[in-house]
Amino acid sequence: MKRLKPVVVIIAILSFVILCIPTVLVIPFTDQTGGELGEDSHHTQKTLQALAAEPAVDVAVYRAKKQEVEEVPLEDYVVGVVASEMKADFEMEALKAQSLAARTYIVRKLVNGSELKMKKGSKEFDARDTTADQVYASPEELKIRWGSDYDQNMKKITEAVEATRGQVIVYNNAPIDAVFYSTSNGRTEDAKVVWGSSLPYLQSIDNPWDKDSPKFTAQTSMTVSDFEQKIYTATNKKVSIENDLGKVVSRTPGGRVDKLQLDGKTFKGTDIRSALGLKSTDFTWVRKGNELLITTKGNGHGIGMSQYGADGMAKAGKSYMDIIHFYYKNVQIAEASKYLSTLTAKK
Numbered sequence: 337m338k339r340l341k342p343v344v345v346i347i348a349i350l351s352f353v354i355l356c357i358p359t360v361l362v363i364p365f366t367d368q369t370g371g372e373l374g375e376d377s378h379h380t381q382k383t384l385q386a387l388a389a390e391p392a393v394d395v396a397v398y399r400a401k402k403q404e405v406e407e408v409p410l411e412d413y414v415v416g417v418v419a420s421e422m423k424a425d426f427e428m429e430a431l432k433a434q435s436l437a438a439r440t441y442i443v444r445k446l447v448n449g450s451e452l453k454m455k456k457g458s459k460e461f462d463a464r465d466t467t468a469d470q471v472y473a474s475p476e477e478l479k480i481r482w483g484s485d486y487d488q489n490m491k492k493i494t495e496a497v498e499a500t501r502g503q504v505i506v507y508n509n510a511p512i513d514a515v516f517y518s519t520s521n522g523r524t525e526d527a528k529v530v531w532g533s534s535l536p537y538l539q540s541i542d543n544p545w546d547k548d549s550p551k552f553t554a555q556t557s558m559t560v561s562d563f564e565q566k567i568y569t570a571t572n573k574k575v576s577i578e579n580d581l582g583k584v585v586s587r588t589p590g591g592r593v594d595k596l597q598l599d600g601k602t603f604k605g606t607d608i609r610s611a612l613g614l615k616s617t618d619f620t621w622v623r624k625g626n627e628l629l630i631t632t633k634g635n636g637h638g639i640g641m642s643q644y645g646a647d648g649m650a651k652a653g654k655s656y657m658d659i660i661h662f663y664y665k666n667v668q669i670a671e672a673s674k675y676l677s678t679l680t681a682k683k
């Protein structure tokens with residue numbers, strides 16, 4: 337065998353090194369299937385899969401102040417809802433739970449189509465940007481609201497939404513009515529109390545996670561005459577509380593006032609709350625001179641997920657899945673694409 341000349345050997349070695357260097361650099365960053373790895377590799381792969389499967393769906397949002405209908409991409413809409421409905425300084429797992437609930441709420445409306453579509457004048461829309469559905473704000477509005485905190489808040493909210501991207505909560509293979517509210521009174525409420533019909537996943541359960549909520553209790557006061565006038569305006573029933581401050585006849589499964597007898601007349605707790613503008617239907621009052629001091633416990637209707645309760649659970653180390661399964665009973669998590677695939681992008 338002839339010996340190779342030194343120059344040929346050097347060229348061969350250099351060629352080998354040049355060819356091998358890219359492979360050596362890539363190996364530490366790839367898994368056995370050839371996918372690039374990193375700190376968020378599994379999340380990235382999941383997001384890419386969700387994006388690939390996601391149909392391009394917009395949400396028709398009625399903007400109350402502008403009296404306009406705005407088409408917003410689904411995931412952008414979820415970001416705007418989470419940013420509006422939950423404080424950005426809440427725990428990440430609570431924000432994820434809120435993201436999942438918000439997406440489920442609107443997906444249910446989208447897949448039910450005309451059944452849940454609303455109309456204002458000649459304009460059809462899927463959701464209002466108020467508490468009548470879910471509060472929503474655009475990036476421009478959030479910049480004004482958050483000011484210098486916009487970038488960090490938006491980064492955190494977007495991360496929470498992306499972590500749940502493509503997921504919805506289902507019961508019996510259908511997206512649930514994933515309602516939520518601020519703070520419970522220590523127990524969630526049965527849907528039947530407010531809406532007249534019970535739902536198996538929205539039952540009354542003990543909820544100890546709200547104890548640190550700043551909205552756990554509240555007080556307000558009004559004159560006796562204002563109290564009587566508000567009741568009359570809302571219910572068309574005249575009452576006098578000079579000698580009778582009323583009596584609770586029954587309470588709901590969630591411990592709130594179901595029926596109240598006042599001046600010989602019977603009222604629903606929900607009617608009293610609405611008439612007086614109270615934070616919840618778990619209320620009591622005492623008279624002090626010509627005024628009534630009213631104390632409420634909890635904030636909101638009490639059905640579904642408590643937002644401060646979700647934050648309390650997250651602070652205790654619970655995951656967003658733990659939170660969802662605690663507040664919505666016997667539900668499963670499914671891919672939104674399964675339900676949105678029959679929809680086409682609006683207009």
